[in-house]
Amino acid sequence: MTTTALTNPFLDALGARTGIRVEFYDPTGCRYGFPTFPYRYAPKSLATRRQLRADGLRPNGYDPVAQILWRHRKEIRKAYLYRRDLAASKRVASPAQLAVIERMLIARRTCGTCGITRDYYIPTRTGACLICETGGTR
Known part of the structure; x- marks a missing residue:
């Protein structure tokens, strides 16, 4: 898959028009060492494990080819993307x-x-139901 297939025309035009760099947009992998996209801006040809599972698919042993990064509260979260x-x-x-x-x-x-x-489910620490467990209230 070429890097031109991974670019997002909207984000490229935004950067060219305003000069503002989108924080987690790096389709070439120069900044983050791995092709990176912001939340909801990944190409349609890539999917997370959950998206593949929803479509009845699995990664088939292949490694991820890109990632999604986003901020949640004060931490940066990551999801890997696989080729559909x-x-x-x-x-x-x-x-x-x-x-x-x-x-x-x-x-x-x-x-x-x-x-x-x-x-x-029986608690594993006791191996007994709540009635048989000593001090049980049921």
């Missing part, structure tokens, strides 16, 4: 895997003392 054209479809769990997951979740809700399956 290299993403693969999400893997689907087999029926056997789903059955194992369901049994594991039931085991997390089963009390180790009384053996009753509760409608909440």
Whole structure:
């Protein structure tokens, strides 16, 4: 992917017209060492992990090619961007895997003392439900 494909015409024109440099706009990676975009200004050909997941995709083992930086309160936050054209479809769990997951979740809700399956997860520090736990109020 070329750097010209990563540029944003609006942000380029803004900088040329006003002389104001947008803080987190660095499509070449000269300033931040990695192509960087401000929040909501990344090219449509790039997506975060969450955006890929919403589209039913995954990064497919490829490294991120750019990043988004933004300020939140007093810290700078970062999200990595992956190429959509290299993403693969999400893997689907087999029926056997789903059955194992369901049994594991039931085991997390089963009390180790009384053996009753509760409608909440048993605390791991005690291994007992809230009724069996000493000093429990239920």
